[in-house]
Amino acid sequence: MNDSKIIEKYFPQLSEKQKQQFAQLGDLYATWNAQINVISRTDIDNLYEKHILHSLGIAKIVDFKDFTEILDVGTGGGFPGIPLAILFPNCQFHLIDSIGKKIKVVNEVAQALGLTNVKAEQIRAEQVEGEYDFIVSRAVTRLLPFYGWVKNKININNYNKLQNGILYLKGGDLKEELKEFGKKTKVYELSNFYEEEFFETKMVVHVPMK
Numbered sequence: 001m002n003d004s005k006i007i008e009k010y011f012p013q014l015s016e017k018q019k020q021q022f023a024q025l026g027d028l029y030a031t032w033n034a035q036i037n038v039i040s041r042t043d044i045d046n047l048y049e050k051h052i053l054h055s056l057g058i059a060k061i062v063d064f065k066d067f068t069e070i071l072d073v074g075t076g077g078g079f080p081g082i083p084l085a086i087l088f089p090n091c092q093f094h095l096i097d098s099i100g101k102k103i104k105v106v107n108e109v110a111q112a113l114g115l116t117n118v119k120a121e122q123i124r125a126e127q128v129e130g131e132y133d134f135i136v137s138r139a140v141t142r143l144l145p146f147y148g149w150v151k152n153k154i155n156i157n158n159y160n161k162l163q164n165g166i167l168y169l170k171g172g173d174l175k176e177e178l179k180e181f182g183k184k185t186k187v188y189e190l191s192n193f194y195e196e197e198f199f200e201t202k203m204v205v206h207v208p209m210k
């Protein structure tokens with residue numbers, strides 16, 4: 001199922017507007033990815049499952065309250081930030097990447113969808129100023145260096161049920177990485193929420209901050 005039906009299957013409460021926005025993503029990414037590579041060309045056929053639904057795995061862990069502020073570090077073409085911004089239209093998303101052409105794709109997609117809760121910026125994570133409730137990310141670097149980049153950017157006042165911190169989409173065997181990291185984490189398996197085989201090895205790692 002490579003269309004937005006797979007999103008509706010796991011997120012049955014979507015509004016008509018959200019359904020339409022998710023449905024638009026297929027054509028938008030096909031068009032932009034042909035010009036600027038943000039998703040591997042072989043993977044574009046699996047956009048809905050491997051990129052959009054995967055990004056929304058974070059929403060299976062936390063139902064962000066309105067006005068939550070979220071930073072997506074190394075967003076590439078907008079993952080996980082764009083799918084989350086569709087799902088949480090009353091939260092603010094700051095999507096950053098060090099490569100300008102990726103940010104161009106994010107801006108084009110956000111604009112085409114009419115998303116007003118997304119700010120995309122070409123900047124390195126280490127240079128971002130400001131505070132966020134959550135920092136989300138996928139496939140950028142190991143947790144230890146990542147933590148160093150973002151640890152001072154998290155608001156200490158918790159506003160959501162889940163404690164503020166990092167929500168990192170990870171796959172595979174995390175033992176070594178978590179050992180190297182050495183700090184408190186909670187690992188949520190996405191196979192508890194999604195039945196597709198792809199998610200058997202996929203997790204969300206929550207690093208709470210105090």
Ligand SMILES: C[S@@+](CC[C@H](N)C(=O)[O-])C[C@H]1O[C@@H](n2cnc3c(N)ncnc32)[C@H](O)[C@@H]1O
Nearest residue numbers: 074075076079097098099123124125138139140
């Ligand atoms: C493998 S891609 C993943 C993109 C996206 N998160 C996804 O899962 O599709 C990693 C991205 O992180 C960006 N990146 C790496 N180091 C960064 C840094 N220090 N600050 C901002 N972006 C960074 C790269 O430019 C690249 O676009």
